Amino acid sequence: MNAGFRRILEKQEEQPTFPTFTKGQRVSVMLEKRESLTAPPLRYSEADLLSQMEKYGLGTPATRAEIIERLVETETVERKNGRFYPTSKGKQLIELVNEELKSPQLTARWEKQLEAIARGNGNPKAFLRNIRKQTDRLVAEIKQSERTYRPHNLTGSMCPECGSFLKERVTKEGRMLVCSNMTCRFRKRKDPKLSHRRCPQCKKRMEIHEGKAGIYFQCRPCNVIEKAEEQKKTKLGQKERALLRKYSAENDSFSTSLGDLLKQALDKKKN
Ligand SMILES: [Zn+2]
Ligand SMILES: [Zn+2]
Incomplete structure:
Protein backbone atom coordinates (compact mmCIF):
# COMPACT_ATOMS: atom_id res chain seq x y z
CA MET A 1 0.00 0.00 0.00
CA ASN A 2 1.35 3.40 -0.94
CA ALA A 3 1.04 5.90 1.87
CA GLY A 4 0.46 8.72 -0.62
CA PHE A 5 -0.44 12.01 1.00
CA ARG A 6 -0.28 10.35 4.44
CA ARG A 7 3.50 10.41 4.18
CA ILE A 8 3.48 14.16 4.78
CA LEU A 9 0.74 14.28 7.37
CA GLU A 10 1.90 13.97 10.94
CA LYS A 11 -1.23 12.36 12.21
CA GLN A 12 -1.73 8.77 11.14
CA GLU A 13 -5.23 7.54 10.89
CA GLU A 14 -6.10 4.42 12.80
CA GLN A 15 -5.72 1.19 10.93
CA PRO A 16 -8.89 -0.84 10.49
CA THR A 17 -9.17 -3.56 13.12
CA PHE A 18 -9.96 -7.19 12.40
CA PRO A 19 -12.45 -9.27 14.34
CA THR A 20 -10.92 -11.78 16.76
CA PHE A 21 -11.33 -15.49 16.22
CA THR A 22 -10.89 -18.46 18.50
CA LYS A 23 -8.79 -21.41 17.46
CA GLY A 24 -10.68 -23.98 15.48
CA GLN A 25 -13.55 -21.65 14.72
CA ARG A 26 -14.98 -22.15 11.27
CA VAL A 27 -15.59 -19.03 9.31
CA SER A 28 -16.81 -18.52 5.82
CA VAL A 29 -15.11 -15.76 3.94
CA MET A 30 -15.96 -13.92 0.85
CA LEU A 31 -12.98 -12.40 -0.87
CA GLU A 32 -13.16 -9.41 -3.05
CA LYS A 33 -10.19 -7.58 -4.46
CA ARG A 34 -10.66 -3.88 -4.47
CA GLU A 35 -8.33 -1.13 -5.47
CA SER A 36 -9.12 2.36 -4.37
CA LEU A 37 -7.41 5.63 -3.72
CA THR A 38 -7.62 7.56 -0.51
CA ALA A 39 -8.74 11.15 -0.80
CA PRO A 40 -6.43 13.77 0.69
CA PRO A 41 -7.99 16.10 3.23
CA LEU A 42 -9.78 19.09 1.77
CA PRO A 151 8.03 35.46 -10.67
CA HIS A 152 5.26 32.98 -11.42
CA ASN A 153 3.40 35.36 -13.66
CA LEU A 154 6.14 36.58 -15.98
CA THR A 155 4.95 36.68 -19.58
CA GLY A 156 7.00 36.52 -22.74
CA SER A 157 5.96 39.99 -23.83
CA MET A 158 8.18 43.00 -23.46
CA CYS A 159 7.40 46.38 -21.94
CA PRO A 160 7.22 48.93 -24.78
CA GLU A 161 8.69 51.58 -22.51
CA CYS A 162 11.70 49.96 -20.87
CA GLY A 163 12.11 46.54 -22.50
CA SER A 164 11.66 44.51 -19.30
CA PHE A 165 9.30 41.56 -19.30
CA LEU A 166 5.67 42.14 -18.41
CA LYS A 167 3.96 40.35 -15.54
CA GLU A 168 0.35 39.30 -15.56
CA ARG A 169 -1.74 40.41 -12.60
CA VAL A 170 -5.31 39.45 -11.79
CA THR A 171 -7.30 42.45 -10.64
CA LYS A 172 -10.98 43.07 -9.98
CA GLU A 173 -11.17 44.61 -13.45
CA GLY A 174 -9.72 41.55 -15.16
CA ARG A 175 -6.19 40.61 -16.11
CA MET A 176 -3.60 43.36 -16.43
CA LEU A 177 -0.09 43.33 -17.84
CA VAL A 178 2.30 45.29 -15.64
CA CYS A 179 5.98 45.96 -16.11
CA SER A 180 8.27 43.78 -13.96
CA ASN A 181 10.68 46.70 -13.65
CA MET A 182 9.80 48.32 -10.33
CA THR A 183 10.79 51.80 -11.48
CA CYS A 184 8.66 51.61 -14.64
CA ARG A 185 4.97 52.41 -14.32
CA PHE A 186 3.81 50.81 -17.56
CA ARG A 187 0.62 48.77 -17.36
CA LYS A 188 -2.08 47.80 -19.80
CA ARG A 189 -5.27 45.83 -19.80
CA LYS A 190 -5.06 42.23 -20.96
CA ASP A 191 -8.75 41.45 -20.81
CA PRO A 192 -11.20 43.91 -22.32
CA LYS A 193 -13.06 46.03 -19.80
CA LEU A 194 -16.49 44.70 -18.85
CA SER A 195 -19.51 46.98 -18.76
CA HIS A 196 -22.65 46.60 -16.69
CA ARG A 197 -24.69 46.11 -19.82
CA ARG A 198 -25.92 42.55 -20.23
CA CYS A 199 -25.83 40.70 -23.52
CA PRO A 200 -29.41 40.35 -24.81
CA GLN A 201 -28.74 36.73 -25.73
CA CYS A 202 -26.57 35.12 -23.05
CA LYS A 203 -27.17 37.79 -20.34
CA LYS A 204 -23.48 37.94 -19.49
CA ARG A 205 -21.72 41.29 -19.01
CA MET A 206 -20.64 42.82 -22.29
CA GLU A 207 -17.20 44.21 -23.08
CA ILE A 208 -17.00 47.97 -23.48
CA HIS A 209 -14.86 49.41 -26.25
CA GLU A 210 -14.16 52.78 -27.69
CA GLY A 211 -14.14 52.81 -31.47
CA LYS A 212 -14.03 55.56 -34.06
CA ALA A 213 -17.80 55.87 -33.95
CA GLY A 214 -17.84 56.12 -30.16
CA ILE A 215 -18.40 53.72 -27.34
CA TYR A 216 -19.87 50.33 -28.14
CA PHE A 217 -20.62 47.10 -26.27
CA GLN A 218 -19.69 43.67 -27.48
CA CYS A 219 -20.39 40.05 -26.57
CA ARG A 220 -17.85 37.94 -28.42
CA PRO A 221 -19.39 34.50 -27.86
CA CYS A 222 -22.76 35.69 -29.20
CA ASN A 223 -21.29 38.03 -31.79
CA VAL A 224 -23.47 40.92 -30.62
CA ILE A 225 -22.43 44.55 -30.88
CA GLU A 226 -24.50 47.41 -29.53
CA LYS A 227 -23.84 51.10 -29.71
CA ALA A 228 -23.81 53.00 -26.42
CA GLU A 229 -26.62 55.39 -27.41
CA GLU A 230 -29.11 52.56 -27.62
CA GLN A 231 -29.14 52.31 -23.86
CA LYS A 232 -30.50 55.84 -23.39
CA LYS A 233 -33.88 55.67 -21.76
CA THR A 234 -36.40 58.06 -23.26
CA LYS A 235 -40.07 58.32 -22.63
CA LEU A 236 -41.82 57.14 -25.73
CA GLY A 237 -45.40 57.00 -26.80
CA GLN A 238 -47.24 53.86 -27.84
CA LYS A 239 -46.56 54.37 -31.54
CA GLU A 240 -42.88 55.07 -31.09
CA ARG A 241 -42.47 52.06 -28.88
CA ALA A 242 -44.10 49.81 -31.47
CA LEU A 243 -41.84 51.31 -34.12
CA LEU A 244 -38.79 50.83 -31.95
CA ARG A 245 -39.73 47.21 -31.32
CA LYS A 246 -40.05 46.64 -35.04
CA TYR A 247 -36.73 48.27 -35.80
CA SER A 248 -34.86 46.78 -32.92
CA ALA A 249 -35.83 43.34 -34.22
CA GLU A 250 -34.16 44.33 -37.47
CA ASN A 251 -31.34 45.90 -35.53
CA ASP A 252 -30.60 42.59 -33.87
CA SER A 253 -29.80 40.99 -37.18
CA PHE A 254 -27.87 44.11 -38.11
CA SER A 255 -25.73 43.96 -35.02
CA THR A 256 -25.08 40.26 -35.57
CA SER A 257 -23.97 40.76 -39.13
CA LEU A 258 -21.86 43.72 -38.07
CA GLY A 259 -20.26 41.45 -35.51
CA ASP A 260 -19.64 38.83 -38.19
CA LEU A 261 -18.04 41.39 -40.47
CA LEU A 262 -15.85 42.67 -37.67
CA LYS A 263 -14.77 39.17 -36.78
CA GLN A 264 -13.95 38.41 -40.40
CA ALA A 265 -11.93 41.60 -40.62
CA LEU A 266 -10.07 40.74 -37.42
CA ASP A 267 -9.38 37.20 -38.60
CA LYS A 268 -8.01 38.53 -41.87
CA LYS A 269 -5.78 40.91 -39.97
CA LYS A 270 -4.39 38.04 -37.91
CA ASN A 271 -3.49 35.94 -40.97
ZN1 LIG B 1 8.67 48.96 -18.30
ZN1 LIG C 1 -23.82 36.97 -25.27
Missing part, protein backbone atom coordinates in the same frame (compact mmCIF):
# COMPACT_ATOMS: atom_id res chain seq x y z
CA ARG A 43 -8.03 22.42 1.45
CA TYR A 44 -8.85 25.03 4.05
CA SER A 45 -12.04 26.99 3.66
CA GLU A 46 -12.31 30.51 5.01
CA ALA A 47 -13.86 29.18 8.23
CA ASP A 48 -11.06 26.59 8.62
CA LEU A 49 -8.40 29.24 8.16
CA LEU A 50 -10.07 31.61 10.59
CA SER A 51 -10.21 28.94 13.28
CA GLN A 52 -6.55 27.98 12.64
CA MET A 53 -5.57 31.63 13.02
CA GLU A 54 -7.53 31.84 16.23
CA LYS A 55 -5.87 28.67 17.50
CA TYR A 56 -2.39 30.14 16.89
CA GLY A 57 -3.29 33.60 18.14
CA LEU A 58 -2.82 35.27 14.76
CA GLY A 59 -4.64 38.54 14.22
CA THR A 60 -7.75 39.62 16.05
CA PRO A 61 -11.39 38.85 15.24
CA ALA A 62 -11.46 42.24 13.50
CA THR A 63 -8.37 41.71 11.34
CA ARG A 64 -8.35 37.99 10.49
CA ALA A 65 -10.62 38.19 7.45
CA GLU A 66 -8.57 41.15 6.21
CA ILE A 67 -5.34 39.19 6.55
CA ILE A 68 -6.80 36.41 4.40
CA GLU A 69 -7.99 38.95 1.79
CA ARG A 70 -4.48 40.37 1.72
CA LEU A 71 -3.13 36.90 0.84
CA VAL A 72 -5.58 36.72 -2.06
CA GLU A 73 -4.71 40.24 -3.23
CA THR A 74 -0.99 39.57 -3.16
CA GLU A 75 -1.62 36.37 -5.13
CA THR A 76 -0.04 34.05 -2.59
CA VAL A 77 -3.25 32.04 -2.36
CA GLU A 78 -6.24 31.75 -4.63
CA ARG A 79 -9.84 30.89 -3.89
CA LYS A 80 -11.40 28.02 -5.79
CA ASN A 81 -14.89 26.85 -4.88
CA GLY A 82 -14.64 28.41 -1.44
CA ARG A 83 -11.29 26.82 -0.58
CA PHE A 84 -7.78 28.25 -0.60
CA TYR A 85 -4.95 26.94 -2.75
CA PRO A 86 -1.38 28.21 -2.66
CA THR A 87 -0.23 29.84 -5.88
CA SER A 88 3.20 29.24 -7.37
CA LYS A 89 4.19 32.55 -5.80
CA GLY A 90 2.92 31.43 -2.40
CA LYS A 91 4.74 28.10 -2.62
CA GLN A 92 8.00 29.78 -3.59
CA LEU A 93 7.62 32.31 -0.80
CA ILE A 94 7.23 29.56 1.78
CA GLU A 95 10.32 27.83 0.35
CA LEU A 96 12.34 31.03 0.49
CA VAL A 97 11.66 32.38 3.95
CA ASN A 98 13.27 31.23 7.17
CA GLU A 99 11.58 28.65 9.35
CA GLU A 100 11.20 31.25 12.06
CA LEU A 101 9.46 33.77 9.85
CA LYS A 102 6.85 31.34 8.62
CA SER A 103 6.12 29.89 12.03
CA PRO A 104 2.87 31.16 13.48
CA GLN A 105 4.60 31.37 16.87
CA LEU A 106 6.78 34.31 15.85
CA THR A 107 3.84 36.41 14.72
CA ALA A 108 1.82 35.37 17.75
CA ARG A 109 4.67 36.40 20.04
CA TRP A 110 4.89 39.80 18.37
CA GLU A 111 1.16 40.26 18.65
CA LYS A 112 1.18 39.34 22.33
CA GLN A 113 3.86 41.93 22.99
CA LEU A 114 1.86 44.53 21.06
CA GLU A 115 -1.18 43.74 23.15
CA ALA A 116 0.83 44.17 26.33
CA ILE A 117 2.02 47.56 25.07
CA ALA A 118 -1.57 48.53 24.30
CA ARG A 119 -2.49 47.73 27.90
CA GLY A 120 0.42 49.82 29.12
CA ASN A 121 2.47 46.81 30.29
CA GLY A 122 5.23 46.91 27.74
CA ASN A 123 8.09 48.98 26.49
CA PRO A 124 7.30 50.13 22.94
CA LYS A 125 10.84 51.36 22.29
CA ALA A 126 12.42 48.07 23.28
CA PHE A 127 9.82 46.20 21.24
CA LEU A 128 10.54 48.21 18.09
CA ARG A 129 14.29 47.91 18.56
CA ASN A 130 13.92 44.18 18.95
CA ILE A 131 11.67 43.76 15.93
CA ARG A 132 14.04 45.83 13.80
CA LYS A 133 16.97 43.68 14.86
CA GLN A 134 15.09 40.44 14.23
CA THR A 135 13.87 41.65 10.83
CA ASP A 136 17.38 42.68 9.79
CA ARG A 137 18.68 39.26 10.70
CA LEU A 138 15.83 37.40 8.96
CA VAL A 139 16.20 39.43 5.75
CA ALA A 140 19.99 39.01 5.76
CA GLU A 141 19.51 35.26 6.05
CA ILE A 142 17.20 35.18 3.03
CA LYS A 143 19.58 37.36 1.02
CA GLN A 144 22.44 34.98 1.73
CA SER A 145 20.48 31.90 0.78
CA GLU A 146 21.11 30.23 -2.57
CA ARG A 147 17.46 30.11 -3.42
CA THR A 148 16.09 32.47 -6.02
CA TYR A 149 12.61 33.68 -6.69
CA ARG A 150 11.14 33.36 -10.15
Whole structure:
Protein backbone atom coordinates (compact mmCIF):
# COMPACT_ATOMS: atom_id res chain seq x y z
CA MET A 1 0.00 0.00 0.00
CA ASN A 2 1.35 3.40 -0.94
CA ALA A 3 1.04 5.90 1.87
CA GLY A 4 0.46 8.72 -0.62
CA PHE A 5 -0.44 12.01 1.00
CA ARG A 6 -0.28 10.35 4.44
CA ARG A 7 3.50 10.41 4.18
CA ILE A 8 3.48 14.16 4.78
CA LEU A 9 0.74 14.28 7.37
CA GLU A 10 1.90 13.97 10.94
CA LYS A 11 -1.23 12.36 12.21
CA GLN A 12 -1.73 8.77 11.14
CA GLU A 13 -5.23 7.54 10.89
CA GLU A 14 -6.10 4.42 12.80
CA GLN A 15 -5.72 1.19 10.93
CA PRO A 16 -8.89 -0.84 10.49
CA THR A 17 -9.17 -3.56 13.12
CA PHE A 18 -9.96 -7.19 12.40
CA PRO A 19 -12.45 -9.27 14.34
CA THR A 20 -10.92 -11.78 16.76
CA PHE A 21 -11.33 -15.49 16.22
CA THR A 22 -10.89 -18.46 18.50
CA LYS A 23 -8.79 -21.41 17.46
CA GLY A 24 -10.68 -23.98 15.48
CA GLN A 25 -13.55 -21.65 14.72
CA ARG A 26 -14.98 -22.15 11.27
CA VAL A 27 -15.59 -19.03 9.31
CA SER A 28 -16.81 -18.52 5.82
CA VAL A 29 -15.11 -15.76 3.94
CA MET A 30 -15.96 -13.92 0.85
CA LEU A 31 -12.98 -12.40 -0.87
CA GLU A 32 -13.16 -9.41 -3.05
CA LYS A 33 -10.19 -7.58 -4.46
CA ARG A 34 -10.66 -3.88 -4.47
CA GLU A 35 -8.33 -1.13 -5.47
CA SER A 36 -9.12 2.36 -4.37
CA LEU A 37 -7.41 5.63 -3.72
CA THR A 38 -7.62 7.56 -0.51
CA ALA A 39 -8.74 11.15 -0.80
CA PRO A 40 -6.43 13.77 0.69
CA PRO A 41 -7.99 16.10 3.23
CA LEU A 42 -9.78 19.09 1.77
CA ARG A 43 -8.03 22.42 1.45
CA TYR A 44 -8.85 25.03 4.05
CA SER A 45 -12.04 26.99 3.66
CA GLU A 46 -12.31 30.51 5.01
CA ALA A 47 -13.86 29.18 8.23
CA ASP A 48 -11.06 26.59 8.62
CA LEU A 49 -8.40 29.24 8.16
CA LEU A 50 -10.07 31.61 10.59
CA SER A 51 -10.21 28.94 13.28
CA GLN A 52 -6.55 27.98 12.64
CA MET A 53 -5.57 31.63 13.02
CA GLU A 54 -7.53 31.84 16.23
CA LYS A 55 -5.87 28.67 17.50
CA TYR A 56 -2.39 30.14 16.89
CA GLY A 57 -3.29 33.60 18.14
CA LEU A 58 -2.82 35.27 14.76
CA GLY A 59 -4.64 38.54 14.22
CA THR A 60 -7.75 39.62 16.05
CA PRO A 61 -11.39 38.85 15.24
CA ALA A 62 -11.46 42.24 13.50
CA THR A 63 -8.37 41.71 11.34
CA ARG A 64 -8.35 37.99 10.49
CA ALA A 65 -10.62 38.19 7.45
CA GLU A 66 -8.57 41.15 6.21
CA ILE A 67 -5.34 39.19 6.55
CA ILE A 68 -6.80 36.41 4.40
CA GLU A 69 -7.99 38.95 1.79
CA ARG A 70 -4.48 40.37 1.72
CA LEU A 71 -3.13 36.90 0.84
CA VAL A 72 -5.58 36.72 -2.06
CA GLU A 73 -4.71 40.24 -3.23
CA THR A 74 -0.99 39.57 -3.16
CA GLU A 75 -1.62 36.37 -5.13
CA THR A 76 -0.04 34.05 -2.59
CA VAL A 77 -3.25 32.04 -2.36
CA GLU A 78 -6.24 31.75 -4.63
CA ARG A 79 -9.84 30.89 -3.89
CA LYS A 80 -11.40 28.02 -5.79
CA ASN A 81 -14.89 26.85 -4.88
CA GLY A 82 -14.64 28.41 -1.44
CA ARG A 83 -11.29 26.82 -0.58
CA PHE A 84 -7.78 28.25 -0.60
CA TYR A 85 -4.95 26.94 -2.75
CA PRO A 86 -1.38 28.21 -2.66
CA THR A 87 -0.23 29.84 -5.88
CA SER A 88 3.20 29.24 -7.37
CA LYS A 89 4.19 32.55 -5.80
CA GLY A 90 2.92 31.43 -2.40
CA LYS A 91 4.74 28.10 -2.62
CA GLN A 92 8.00 29.78 -3.59
CA LEU A 93 7.62 32.31 -0.80
CA ILE A 94 7.23 29.56 1.78
CA GLU A 95 10.32 27.83 0.35
CA LEU A 96 12.34 31.03 0.49
CA VAL A 97 11.66 32.38 3.95
CA ASN A 98 13.27 31.23 7.17
CA GLU A 99 11.58 28.65 9.35
CA GLU A 100 11.20 31.25 12.06
CA LEU A 101 9.46 33.77 9.85
CA LYS A 102 6.85 31.34 8.62
CA SER A 103 6.12 29.89 12.03
CA PRO A 104 2.87 31.16 13.48
CA GLN A 105 4.60 31.37 16.87
CA LEU A 106 6.78 34.31 15.85
CA THR A 107 3.84 36.41 14.72
CA ALA A 108 1.82 35.37 17.75
CA ARG A 109 4.67 36.40 20.04
CA TRP A 110 4.89 39.80 18.37
CA GLU A 111 1.16 40.26 18.65
CA LYS A 112 1.18 39.34 22.33
CA GLN A 113 3.86 41.93 22.99
CA LEU A 114 1.86 44.53 21.06
CA GLU A 115 -1.18 43.74 23.15
CA ALA A 116 0.83 44.17 26.33
CA ILE A 117 2.02 47.56 25.07
CA ALA A 118 -1.57 48.53 24.30
CA ARG A 119 -2.49 47.73 27.90
CA GLY A 120 0.42 49.82 29.12
CA ASN A 121 2.47 46.81 30.29
CA GLY A 122 5.23 46.91 27.74
CA ASN A 123 8.09 48.98 26.49
CA PRO A 124 7.30 50.13 22.94
CA LYS A 125 10.84 51.36 22.29
CA ALA A 126 12.42 48.07 23.28
CA PHE A 127 9.82 46.20 21.24
CA LEU A 128 10.54 48.21 18.09
CA ARG A 129 14.29 47.91 18.56
CA ASN A 130 13.92 44.18 18.95
CA ILE A 131 11.67 43.76 15.93
CA ARG A 132 14.04 45.83 13.80
CA LYS A 133 16.97 43.68 14.86
CA GLN A 134 15.09 40.44 14.23
CA THR A 135 13.87 41.65 10.83
CA ASP A 136 17.38 42.68 9.79
CA ARG A 137 18.68 39.26 10.70
CA LEU A 138 15.83 37.40 8.96
CA VAL A 139 16.20 39.43 5.75
CA ALA A 140 19.99 39.01 5.76
CA GLU A 141 19.51 35.26 6.05
CA ILE A 142 17.20 35.18 3.03
CA LYS A 143 19.58 37.36 1.02
CA GLN A 144 22.44 34.98 1.73
CA SER A 145 20.48 31.90 0.78
CA GLU A 146 21.11 30.23 -2.57
CA ARG A 147 17.46 30.11 -3.42
CA THR A 148 16.09 32.47 -6.02
CA TYR A 149 12.61 33.68 -6.69
CA ARG A 150 11.14 33.36 -10.15
CA PRO A 151 8.03 35.46 -10.67
CA HIS A 152 5.26 32.98 -11.42
CA ASN A 153 3.40 35.36 -13.66
CA LEU A 154 6.14 36.58 -15.98
CA THR A 155 4.95 36.68 -19.58
CA GLY A 156 7.00 36.52 -22.74
CA SER A 157 5.96 39.99 -23.83
CA MET A 158 8.18 43.00 -23.46
CA CYS A 159 7.40 46.38 -21.94
CA PRO A 160 7.22 48.93 -24.78
CA GLU A 161 8.69 51.58 -22.51
CA CYS A 162 11.70 49.96 -20.87
CA GLY A 163 12.11 46.54 -22.50
CA SER A 164 11.66 44.51 -19.30
CA PHE A 165 9.30 41.56 -19.30
CA LEU A 166 5.67 42.14 -18.41
CA LYS A 167 3.96 40.35 -15.54
CA GLU A 168 0.35 39.30 -15.56
CA ARG A 169 -1.74 40.41 -12.60
CA VAL A 170 -5.31 39.45 -11.79
CA THR A 171 -7.30 42.45 -10.64
CA LYS A 172 -10.98 43.07 -9.98
CA GLU A 173 -11.17 44.61 -13.45
CA GLY A 174 -9.72 41.55 -15.16
CA ARG A 175 -6.19 40.61 -16.11
CA MET A 176 -3.60 43.36 -16.43
CA LEU A 177 -0.09 43.33 -17.84
CA VAL A 178 2.30 45.29 -15.64
CA CYS A 179 5.98 45.96 -16.11
CA SER A 180 8.27 43.78 -13.96
CA ASN A 181 10.68 46.70 -13.65
CA MET A 182 9.80 48.32 -10.33
CA THR A 183 10.79 51.80 -11.48
CA CYS A 184 8.66 51.61 -14.64
CA ARG A 185 4.97 52.41 -14.32
CA PHE A 186 3.81 50.81 -17.56
CA ARG A 187 0.62 48.77 -17.36
CA LYS A 188 -2.08 47.80 -19.80
CA ARG A 189 -5.27 45.83 -19.80
CA LYS A 190 -5.06 42.23 -20.96
CA ASP A 191 -8.75 41.45 -20.81
CA PRO A 192 -11.20 43.91 -22.32
CA LYS A 193 -13.06 46.03 -19.80
CA LEU A 194 -16.49 44.70 -18.85
CA SER A 195 -19.51 46.98 -18.76
CA HIS A 196 -22.65 46.60 -16.69
CA ARG A 197 -24.69 46.11 -19.82
CA ARG A 198 -25.92 42.55 -20.23
CA CYS A 199 -25.83 40.70 -23.52
CA PRO A 200 -29.41 40.35 -24.81
CA GLN A 201 -28.74 36.73 -25.73
CA CYS A 202 -26.57 35.12 -23.05
CA LYS A 203 -27.17 37.79 -20.34
CA LYS A 204 -23.48 37.94 -19.49
CA ARG A 205 -21.72 41.29 -19.01
CA MET A 206 -20.64 42.82 -22.29
CA GLU A 207 -17.20 44.21 -23.08
CA ILE A 208 -17.00 47.97 -23.48
CA HIS A 209 -14.86 49.41 -26.25
CA GLU A 210 -14.16 52.78 -27.69
CA GLY A 211 -14.14 52.81 -31.47
CA LYS A 212 -14.03 55.56 -34.06
CA ALA A 213 -17.80 55.87 -33.95
CA GLY A 214 -17.84 56.12 -30.16
CA ILE A 215 -18.40 53.72 -27.34
CA TYR A 216 -19.87 50.33 -28.14
CA PHE A 217 -20.62 47.10 -26.27
CA GLN A 218 -19.69 43.67 -27.48
CA CYS A 219 -20.39 40.05 -26.57
CA ARG A 220 -17.85 37.94 -28.42
CA PRO A 221 -19.39 34.50 -27.86
CA CYS A 222 -22.76 35.69 -29.20
CA ASN A 223 -21.29 38.03 -31.79
CA VAL A 224 -23.47 40.92 -30.62
CA ILE A 225 -22.43 44.55 -30.88
CA GLU A 226 -24.50 47.41 -29.53
CA LYS A 227 -23.84 51.10 -29.71
CA ALA A 228 -23.81 53.00 -26.42
CA GLU A 229 -26.62 55.39 -27.41
CA GLU A 230 -29.11 52.56 -27.62
CA GLN A 231 -29.14 52.31 -23.86
CA LYS A 232 -30.50 55.84 -23.39
CA LYS A 233 -33.88 55.67 -21.76
CA THR A 234 -36.40 58.06 -23.26
CA LYS A 235 -40.07 58.32 -22.63
CA LEU A 236 -41.82 57.14 -25.73
CA GLY A 237 -45.40 57.00 -26.80
CA GLN A 238 -47.24 53.86 -27.84
CA LYS A 239 -46.56 54.37 -31.54
CA GLU A 240 -42.88 55.07 -31.09
CA ARG A 241 -42.47 52.06 -28.88
CA ALA A 242 -44.10 49.81 -31.47
CA LEU A 243 -41.84 51.31 -34.12
CA LEU A 244 -38.79 50.83 -31.95
CA ARG A 245 -39.73 47.21 -31.32
CA LYS A 246 -40.05 46.64 -35.04
CA TYR A 247 -36.73 48.27 -35.80
CA SER A 248 -34.86 46.78 -32.92
CA ALA A 249 -35.83 43.34 -34.22
CA GLU A 250 -34.16 44.33 -37.47
CA ASN A 251 -31.34 45.90 -35.53
CA ASP A 252 -30.60 42.59 -33.87
CA SER A 253 -29.80 40.99 -37.18
CA PHE A 254 -27.87 44.11 -38.11
CA SER A 255 -25.73 43.96 -35.02
CA THR A 256 -25.08 40.26 -35.57
CA SER A 257 -23.97 40.76 -39.13
CA LEU A 258 -21.86 43.72 -38.07
CA GLY A 259 -20.26 41.45 -35.51
CA ASP A 260 -19.64 38.83 -38.19
CA LEU A 261 -18.04 41.39 -40.47
CA LEU A 262 -15.85 42.67 -37.67
CA LYS A 263 -14.77 39.17 -36.78
CA GLN A 264 -13.95 38.41 -40.40
CA ALA A 265 -11.93 41.60 -40.62
CA LEU A 266 -10.07 40.74 -37.42
CA ASP A 267 -9.38 37.20 -38.60
CA LYS A 268 -8.01 38.53 -41.87
CA LYS A 269 -5.78 40.91 -39.97
CA LYS A 270 -4.39 38.04 -37.91
CA ASN A 271 -3.49 35.94 -40.97
ZN1 LIG B 1 8.67 48.96 -18.30
ZN1 LIG C 1 -23.82 36.97 -25.27
